[in-house]
Amino acid sequence: MGKTGKSELLVAALQNGTVIDHIPSDKVFDVVNLLGLTSIDNPITIGSNLSSRKMGSKGIIKIADRYFSEEECSKLSVIAPNIVLNIIRDYEVIEKKMISMPDQVRGIVKCGNPKCITNHEPMQTVFDVVDKANGTLRCRYCNKDIHKGDIKLL
Amino acid sequence: MDQTGRSLISLEGLDREDILWLLGHAAEFEANPNSKILDGKIVATLFFEPSTRTRLSFETAVNRLGGRVIGFSDAATTSSSKGETLKDTIMMVSNYADLIIMRHYLEGAARYASEVSPVPIINAGDGANQHPSQTMLDLYSMLKTQGRLDDLNIYLVGDLKYGRTVHSMLTAMRFFNPTFHFISPDELKMPEEYKEYCRIHGIKFEEHSRFDEETIADADILYMTRVQRERFTDLMEYERVKDMFILKNDMLRSAKPNLKILHPLPRVNEIAQDVDDNPMAYYFQQAKNGLYVREALICNALNLLK
Numbered sequence: 001m002g003k004t005g006k007s008e009l010l011v012a013a014l015q016n017g018t019v020i021d022h023i024p025s026d027k028v029f030d031v032v033n034l035l036g037l038t039s040i041d042n043p044i045t046i047g048s049n050l051s052s053r054k055m056g057s058k059g060i061i062k063i064a065d066r067y068f069s070e071e072e073c074s075k076l077s078v079i080a081p082n083i084v085l086n087i088i089r090d091y092e093v094i095e096k097k098m099i100s101m102p103d104q105v106r107g108i109v110k111c112g113n114p115k116c117i118t119n120h121e122p123m124q125t126v127f128d129v130v131d132k133a134n135g136t137l138r139c140r141y142c143n144k145d146i147h148k149g150d151i152k153l154l
Numbered sequence: 155m156d157q158t159g160r161s162l163i164s165l166e167g168l169d170r171e172d173i174l175w176l177l178g179h180a181a182e183f184e185a186n187p188n189s190k191i192l193d194g195k196i197v198a199t200l201f202f203e204p205s206t207r208t209r210l211s212f213e214t215a216v217n218r219l220g221g222r223v224i225g226f227s228d229a230a231t232t233s234s235s236k237g238e239t240l241k242d243t244i245m246m247v248s249n250y251a252d253l254i255i256m257r258h259y260l261e262g263a264a265r266y267a268s269e270v271s272p273v274p275i276i277n278a279g280d281g282a283n284q285h286p287s288q289t290m291l292d293l294y295s296m297l298k299t300q301g302r303l304d305d306l307n308i309y310l311v312g313d314l315k316y317g318r319t320v321h322s323m324l325t326a327m328r329f330f331n332p333t334f335h336f337i338s339p340d341e342l343k344m345p346e347e348y349k350e351y352c353r354i355h356g357i358k359f360e361e362h363s364r365f366d367e368e369t370i371a372d373a374d375i376l377y378m379t380r381v382q383r384e385r386f387t388d389l390m391e392y393e394r395v396k397d398m399f400i401l402k403n404d405m406l407r408s409a410k411p412n413l414k415i416l417h418p419l420p421r422v423n424e425i426a427q428d429v430d431d432n433p434m435a436y437y438f439q440q441a442k443n444g445l446y447v448r449e450a451l452i453c454n455a456l457n458l459l460k
Contacts, residue, residue: 115281117262121240141262142283145347 017042017064019075019086019093025049027080028059030153034075034108035068040068074102078109080150081135101132109137110152116142125154157263160455161268161275164284165322170329174303177294179450180443187446191458197259198251199225200243201278202234203259207441208278208409212255215448224251239335241270247272251396253455258400274455287451288418289322291444296375298443299414299436306423307372311337311365312379314344320379320417324348334359337369339395341386345381345404365399371408376401378417378437380424403428416440 023031028048031037037044045062052058060063067087077099087095107124118125118141126145127137135148165173185427197216201209204227213223224247226232228244234243240258244267246256256264257278264277264284279285297303308327310320316338324334334352336344336359344361353358362369370376381399386392401415417425417437429435452458 071246096263113261115259115261117258117260117266117280120260121266123266139262141265143261144279 010043013091014062014064014088015091017062017066017088018068019088020061020063020084021058021084022055022080023059023061024050024055024058030051030079031059031061031076031083034079034128034153035072037061037063040066042058057070063067071102073097073099073131075105075108077101078105078135078137079153100128101135103129105129105137110145110154111139112142112146112150112152113139113142113144116144117143157267160265160457161277162270162286162451162455163265163268163277165286165289165326171322173293173326173329174292176290176450176454177297177452180290180446181298183449184443184446187449188218190220191453192216192219192456195221195252195456196250197221197223197452198247198254199223199227199278200247200254200256200258200443201225201227202229202232202240202263203257203279203324204228205257205279207256208285212276212278212287212448213318215445216451218445219449219453221452225255235398243316244271244275247321253452254447255357255452257267264370265296276451276455282316285318286322287444287448288319288327290451291440292319292377292416292418292446293325293326293446294438294443295414295416297434300412303327305331305333306374307333307335308375309335309337309370309373309399310344310376310377310379312381312383313342314338314379315342316382316385317379320344320377321348325379328355328357332357335369335373336360337362337365339363339381339391339399341388341391341395344380350351365405367405367408370405370413372410374410375416376413378415378421378424379418380422383440392416400424400426401429403432404427406432406434409434 025048043064048059049057083099085097086093105127109125109127111118111125116139126140128140131134131136137146155282190222199209199212216223240263242451248271253274255278256267256274258280261281261283263365264280267294277286300306314320378401383392413434414436419437419441
């Protein structure tokens with residue numbers, strides 16, 4: 001972790017809170033939006049385009065005094081399944097949470113089918129996760145599949 | 155049965171027994187198509203997209219059973235043209251009707267309607283997605299002409315890529331050990347996802363690129379669909395293949411005597427006129443069977459079948 005250690009020096013250490021690590025650089029602001037970080041008052045540090053041995057380039061978000069529920073974490077799986085959430089208490093990582101795909105994804109993802117009812121009515125989208133390993137979602141309304149790379153957020 | 159009350163959105167939730175039970179009731183309605191079972195009931199037919207054939211069939215079914223029909227046959231004459239949401243239209247109509255039968259140009263519209271509606275919904279087609287009453291009448295026609303649904307050789311011909319009816323048939327027939335034969339131009343081949351579906355469910359299939367007397371000699375059912383010009387990205391390709399998937403009477407010389415030719419209609423030129431007089435042609439009776447099947451589906455949605 002030599003290299004990541006260096007990048008962590010770029011920002012202040014966290015006493016209590018969550019460090020979201022291994023975010024693909026181009027998804028950092030999707031994570032910010034999905035977790036609603038723009039509307040909370042906690043101190044937040046956002047790092048992007050940091051070098052990573054595993055990913056080449058990655059993003060990190062540190063949020064002080066804030067922890068996330070399983071439901072909030074599972075939302076992240078649709079954009080970046082390999083994100084890790086480090087739970088920090090008193091400067092120590094007390095837990096590393098991997099995120100897992102939920103069985104159903106509600107109100108986050110846009111259906112890619114322009115003729116789907118969800119793109120025409122003021123309604124929530126609902127997708128069943130039909131293939132967790134490959135990240136394939138199936139629209140509950142039009143039955144069309146969306147694959148991981150094609151997922152667009154609402 | 156379907157998870158949303160008595161609504162019929164797709165056939166996905168039906169198992170072998172459900173299908174045979176509904177077809178059994180359709181046979182009873184065929185024996186006795188007129189009754190008063192829907193006396194006092196009002197059925198709304200909401201056709202956001204015109205479909206004369208399907209609408210007339212459903213409305214006839216309601217009328218023959220003594221119910222009354224309200225509705226529209228073209229969304230241009232309704233508030234949805236003023237920007238009313240589908241939900242609002244459904245909520246308004248459900249104040250008046252005991253059952254809503256709807257056709258919509260958007261995919262998933264019927265499923266959504268069934269989630270917001272206090273009365274059951276029958277899907278009469280939602281875009282390229284589902285059209286369960288068509289599939290049920292196809293199954294009824296096969297059962298009636300062959301005496302069974304099990305172990306049939308079913309040849310699907312024409313547009314297998316976009317054809318909604320052929321895709322629904324694959325799923326509905328998975329309980330009956332069919333052998334499918336797919337005959338289509340290259341551009342309109344059965345999509346990989348449906349072939350994968352067949353493999354997963356142990357449904358046997360063969361693909362053919364030639365449509366001739368020999369290929370279809372072993373068929374019990376020949377299911378023809380229209381090869382539409384607008385489906386082709388390459389119009390040269392359309393011109394090249396358009397006449398290769400036309401059924402002519404002389405192609406039926408080696409056919410099995412029990413063969414029946416089905417077509418969801420409307421037909422354009424994919425079945426030559428000289429086939430119409432062949433006793434194997436069954437597409438007009440098939441459309442008539444739609445009436446009995448829809449009588450059964452309507453009564454099932456209203457919980458009137460025993």
